[in-house]
Amino acid sequence: xxxxxxxRVRVEDALANEEVRGNFRKAMxxxxxxxxxxxxxxxxxxxxxxxxMAIRSNSxxxxxxxxxxxxxxxxxxxxxxxxxETVEEANQHVLAIMNKHNAKSMIKGKSMVSEEMGLNHxxxxxxxxxxxxxxxxxxxxxxGEMPSHIIMPAIHKNKRQIAKLFQEKFPDIPYTEDVxxxxxxxxKILREKFFNAPVGLSGVNFAVAETGTLCLVENEGNGRMSxxxxxxxxxxxxxxxxxxxxxxxxxxxxxxxxxxxxxPITTYVxxxxxxxxxxxxxxxxxxxxxxxxNGRSNIYSDPELLATLRxxxxxxxxxxxxxxxxVGGHSYGTVYPGPIGTVLEPQKDGLKAHGExxxxxxxxxxxxxxxxVRIPLPSLINRLRYEGVRxxxxxxxxxxxxxxxxxxxxxxxxxxxxxxPLIYNTGASAAASxxxxxxxxxxxxxxxxxxPPIAAKTLHQQLKAKGIDNE
Amino acid sequence: MSKARxxxxxxxxxxxxxxxxxxxxxxxxxxxxxKEERINRxxxxxxxxxxxxxxxxxxxxxxxxxxxxxxxxxxxxxxxPETAQGKVLYNMVDQLPDLQSYDHEIEDxxxxxxxxxxxxxxxxxxxxxxxGSLILWPTKHEPRLMxxxxxxxxxxxxxxxxxxxxxxxxxxxxxxxxxxxxxxxxxxxxxxxxxxxQTLAYGVHGPKELVVVLIS
Ligand code: SF4
Numbered sequence: 001x002x003x004x005x006x007x008r009v010r011v012e013d014a015l016a017n018e019e020v021r022g023n024f025r026k027a028m029x030x031x032x033x034x035x036x037x038x039x040x041x042x043x044x045x046x047x048x049x050x051x052x053m054a055i056r057s058n059s060x061x062x063x064x065x066x067x068x069x070x071x072x073x074x075x076x077x078x079x080x081x082x083x084x085e086t087v088e089e090a091n092q093h094v095l096a097i098m099n100k101h102n103a104k105s106m107i108k109g110k111s112m113v114s115e116e117m118g119l120n121h122x123x124x125x126x127x128x129x130x131x132x133x134x135x136x137x138x139x140x141x142x143x144g145e146m147p148s149h150i151i152m153p154a155i156h157k158n159k160r161q162i163a164k165l166f167q168e169k170f171p172d173i174p175y176t177e178d179v180x181x182x183x184x185x186x187x188k189i190l191r192e193k194f195f196n197a198p199v200g201l202s203g204v205n206f207a208v209a210e211t212g213t214l215c216l217v218e219n220e221g222n223g224r225m226s227x228x229x230x231x232x233x234x235x236x237x238x239x240x241x242x243x244x245x246x247x248x249x250x251x252x253x254x255x256x257x258x259x260x261x262x263x264p265i266t267t268y269v270x271x272x273x274x275x276x277x278x279x280x281x282x283x284x285x286x287x288x289x290x291x292x293x294n295g296r297s298n299i300y301s302d303p304e305l306l307a308t309l310r311x312x313x314x315x316x317x318x319x320x321x322x323x324x325x326x327v328g329g330h331s332y333g334t335v336y337p338g339p340i341g342t343v344l345e346p347q348k349d350g351l352k353a354h355g356e357x358x359x360x361x362x363x364x365x366x367x368x369x370x371x372x373v374r375i376p377l378p379s380l381i382n383r384l385r386y387e388g389v390r391x392x393x394x395x396x397x398x399x400x401x402x403x404x405x406x407x408x409x410x411x412x413x414x415x416x417x418x419x420x421p422l423i424y425n426t427g428a429s430a431a432a433s434x435x436x437x438x439x440x441x442x443x444x445x446x447x448x449x450x451x452p453p454i455a456a457k458t459l460h461q462q463l464k465a466k467g468i469d470n471e
Numbered sequence: 472m473s474k475a476r477x478x479x480x481x482x483x484x485x486x487x488x489x490x491x492x493x494x495x496x497x498x499x500x501x502x503x504x505x506k507e508e509r510i511n512r513x514x515x516x517x518x519x520x521x522x523x524x525x526x527x528x529x530x531x532x533x534x535x536x537x538x539x540x541x542x543x544x545x546x547x548x549x550x551x552p553e554t555a556q557g558k559v560l561y562n563m564v565d566q567l568p569d570l571q572s573y574d575h576e577i578e579d580x581x582x583x584x585x586x587x588x589x590x591x592x593x594x595x596x597x598x599x600x601x602x603g604s605l606i607l608w609p610t611k612h613e614p615r616l617m618x619x620x621x622x623x624x625x626x627x628x629x630x631x632x633x634x635x636x637x638x639x640x641x642x643x644x645x646x647x648x649x650x651x652x653x654x655x656x657x658x659x660x661x662x663x664x665x666x667x668x669q670t671l672a673y674g675v676h677g678p679k680e681l682v683v684v685l686i687s
Binding site for chain 1: 473475476478479480482483484485486488489490491501516520573574575576577578581582585601602603604610611614615616619636637638641642646647650651652653654655656657658659660661662663664665666667668669670672673674675676677678
């Protein structure tokens with residue numbers, strides 16, 4: 001039997017883990033029904049999605065100009081801009097800033113781009129501590145795990161598991177499964193870290209070109225802490241996050257938070273336009289923005305795949321995905337899981353590494369229906385399946401690399417037969433006549449299923465017997 | 472100019488995506504709420520996220536704040552002596568906890584701020600009815616951490632400054648023309664998290680309690 005890929009091994013493990021499956025099911029069911037409550041008027045929701053798509057499309061249409069404008073305005077405001085083509089380069093930018101300040105640690109607000117950069121790992125190798133301060137990120141960091149969801153990183157754990165983890169890591173604090181008490185423990189530990197951290201790092205939800213403003217949404221206040229208390233703030237983000245106007249932000253933000261966590265707005269919307277000015281009493285004295293490409297400009301060159309870059313990272317496609325809810329976030333083995341990960345990761349890191357994800361979809365269409373910026377996720381997944389085995393129209397890395405000669409030949413033969421009735425009918429009758437000879441085990445598919453028997457007569461023969469003949 | 476920058480911009484410039492023709496981009500405020508409706512919506516949203524709402528008038532808001540301080544047994548509170556509202560509070564110190572002003576850089580008194588400050592009082596630039604949000608533009612008199620580090624945040628909101636949506640605020644208050652401040656904030660409730668099993672817990676990193684004094 002062929003060796004299972006790493007992805008399939010992880011999927012099988014995940015499917016066998018009932019506790020984790022239960023955690024995901026419960027969370028996703030809640031998220032789906034609460035999101036629906038946020039959009040009681042369906043026609044209105046469709047209008048808002050069109051508006052949000054239009055805003056993001058406009059940003060992408062003018063991306064190079066807007067990035068230049070963003071840089072000009074940020075620089076004018078005193079925010080230093082750094083460009084990185086690769087994650088290595090982005091990490092080096094952050095490192096240079098750390099070194100300049102002799103900083104040996106940083107406190108982090110939530111940032112998926114920093115996960116993409118593998119920033120924590122990179123810094124820790126160099127003896128620099130990166131402490132996650134978002135409660136969910138803090139929990140999984142304690143356990144040495146990756147986020148299993150882009151919005152709710154610790155969603156795979158239940159409170160009993162978290163209570164046990166806290167007991168193991170902080171033996172002095174009495175065991176509790178009370179969510180409030182667990183939260184207060186984290187608050188106490190992290191306050192001290194905010195207090196001492198020389199550098200704070202955060203992501204960005206929207207970067208406004210018109211005013212040179214970085215917008216961050218969050219509920220806990222750790223984002224505000226990370227961007228206000230330490231003397232240096234470093235923001236990292238992808239080049240696609242820019243929007244043209246400040247007036248683009250309110251509608252996008254509103255559909256973002258409602259799609260993500262079913263909140264009309266997050267507790268904090270934090271808009272940063274400059275470092276501490278003369279006479280101001282707090283805020284970082286230096287603010288940096290690292291703009292990361294990492295394959296995005298390549299995605300940009302394909303008129304269909306370009307839609308991927310509209311994503312505002314709300315996670316709704318993940319919450320509604322019937323595959324994700326069963327296999328969980330870690331099975332994907334990528335930074336971004338679920339439908340958006342399935343579309344983004346192979347384009348970022350190549351089809352050889354992650355092209356298999358496109359197979360892990362039933363193409364049910366739920367993701368495309370809920371996406372607030374109308375990214376046609378199912379079509380893009382289909383496109384990547386095609387790219388995996390064909391090289392003809394692609395700019396995606398490693399296109400054609402998933403092509404298997406036997407499979408390709410089989411399909412070629414099939415398509416030839418389907419176009420030649422004589423061959424097709426002879427083949428079909430032969431299959432029916434010799435059906436007893438069909439082996440009961442036929443590869444991976446029959447490992448956990450019984451193969452259906454071939455009928456004694458072909459469909460054509462059965463119809464003919466009924467007097468229906470279309471030939 | 473950095474090499475990375477030029478490479479990225481040049482790569483992007485080789486493509487010209489189909490321009491989008493959606494006029495929907497500017498489709499704006501969808502509601503037609505009068506003042507009373509705005510107040511009701513605002514209060515409803517705030518209460519839903521466990522903020523406390525205190526109704527007051529132009530003449531008695533300061534006394535209401537004194538009552539809140541007593542009720543919460545606050546020992547001290549950060550108040551700016553420079554704002555008009557702060558001046559009112561400094562004129563009645565005998566009814567209030569120890570008032571402190573945030574008039575030196577955070578580095579000089581970080582430990583007191585983090586460990587000994589009970590509450591922060593701030594003014595606001597208005598509120599948003601749709602989402603139940605306060606608009607804050609911190610200044611050197613009312614700095615950024617005043618509404619973040621102390622466990623209780625008390626904010627004053629004039630109902631005449633209650634807008635319908637965030638879009639409306641950006642437009643009517645002329646944010647772009649005025650120029651954005653170092654930090655602009657929307658605050659919609661006390662700090663919270665649902666990261667543990669989707670169960671809401673309040674007071675994660677920011678204030679555990681938010682009190683909004685509404686002046687009608
Ligand atoms: S693809 Fe759409 S639904 Fe998925 S995270 Fe991005 S914006 Fe949200």
